[in-house]
Amino acid sequence: MTGATISLDELERDALTEVVNIGVSRAASSLRKMVKRQVLLSVPSVEIVTQAAAASLIGQRESENLVAVKQEFEGAFSGRALLIFPETKSLELARAVMGDEATDDQVLEIESEALAETGNVILNNCLGTMANMLKQSLKMSLPEIIRGNGEHLFARTSDANKSALVLFLYINFSVQDRNIRGYIAMLMDLPSMAALKILIAGFIDRVTEDVG
Amino acid sequence: MTVTIMIVDDSKLARIVAGKAIGALRPDWVRVEASNAQEALQLVSEQQIDVAVLDFNMPGQDGLELAADLRKSYPNMPIAIITANIQDEVISRARAVNATFVNKPLTEDGMSGFLEGAALRLKQARR
Numbered sequence: 031m032t033g034a035t036i037s038l039d040e041l042e043r044d045a046l047t048e049v050v051n052i053g054v055s056r057a058a059s060s061l062r063k064m065v066k067r068q069v070l071l072s073v074p075s076v077e078i079v080t081q082a083a084a085a086s087l088i089g090q091r092e093s094e095n096l097v098a099v100k101q102e103f104e105g106a107f108s109g110r111a112l113l114i115f116p117e118t119k120s121l122e123l124a125r126a127v128m129g130d131e132a133t134d135d136q137v138l139e140i141e142s143e144a145l146a147e148t149g150n151v152i153l154n155n156c157l158g159t160m161a162n163m164l165k166q167s168l169k170m171s172l173p174e175i176i177r178g179n180g181e182h183l184f185a186r187t188s189d190a191n192k193s194a195l196v197l198f199l200y201i202n203f204s205v206q207d208r209n210i211r212g213y214i215a216m217l218m219d220l221p222s223m224a225a226l227k228i229l230i231a232g233f234i235d236r237v238t239e240d241v242g
Numbered sequence: 243m244t245v246t247i248m249i250v251d252d253s254k255l256a257r258i259v260a261g262k263a264i265g266a267l268r269p270d271w272v273r274v275e276a277s278n279a280q281e282a283l284q285l286v287s288e289q290q291i292d293v294a295v296l297d298f299n300m301p302g303q304d305g306l307e308l309a310a311d312l313r314k315s316y317p318n319m320p321i322a323i324i325t326a327n328i329q330d331e332v333i334s335r336a337r338a339v340n341a342t343f344v345n346k347p348l349t350e351d352g353m354s355g356f357l358e359g360a361a362l363r364l365k366q367a368r369r
Binding site for chain 1: 329
């Protein structure tokens with residue numbers, strides 16, 4: 031990479047949004063089975079911004095601390111996927127997954143475990159669907175729970191370059207009749223963006239084949 | 243008699259894919275497109291639309307709300323909701339407005355059942 035800015039043209043951005051939309055819709059269908067309530071989704075946002083800007087996009091909307099389940103993915107394109115909740119909502123999610131019969135102590139005790147498991151199902155579902163559509167396989171790390179503000183959640187241990195551009199995809203979701211809402215977010219760096227751009231072009235070619 | 247089918251999706255690519263599947267299965271049908279619910283409602287007010295294929299997750303009014311709106315004025319129009327969101331509530335809302343549920347990513351196979359049913363219903367209605 032020469033440091034040149036990668037951009038996506040209108041159809042590429044559109045195709046990427048559609049792939050994310052399908053991935054997230056599948057993930058929402060899995061979450062629905064776990065919480066037994068309808069999961070409502072926003073339309074995905076696809077942005078190329080600095081890592082700091084990505085962090086503040088979510089951080090600025092939330093006054094309380096955040097909890098996230100993070101999984102790294104690796105393959106033709108690599109990055110991080112996060113399932114993010116305001117801290118108080120993560121307890122509500124653990125409760126919803128465990129069922130109403132669980133006591134407060136029980137919920138507190140296994141909150142992290144319940145979150146990691148829920149995050150694992152949702153993020154795998156989402157990324158797995160995307161990988162399949164792009165005809166790639168992705169290796170997913172184990173889920174990790176992180177707590178803190180947006181900046182902390184999006185920071186990378188290997189390089190702390192906050193001005194580096196990232197491809198930032200995010201969706202808000204909420205659970206009906208439950209006080210639960212959060213975000214599904216994905217971040218990819220420049221080399222991955224370049225690889226993804228090629229895969230997206232291939233995907234567009236495949237699905238529009240034979241169209242005059 | 244010409245059949246006009248309306249494809250509503252905020253994604254241009256998704257409209258191309260839907261158009262391609264419909265074109266392969268029903269090459270004689272006329273296809274028109276809208277990128278949101280408002281445009282779709284404008285279209286149906288301006289011209290004859292016989293069949294509608296609607297994306298679920300769109301900015302503004304979603305596909306199921308649009309289906310409910312269309313249903314008020316067109317009780318017999320064959321309508322499909324296309325989505326990867328297979329939650330029970332989404333499926334039952336589709337049923338409630340008498341719309342067919344079609345899975346995304348869209349394939350010719352997934353589309354063919356709906357189009358066959360739609361063609362049959364139109365034929366019966368026009369008889």
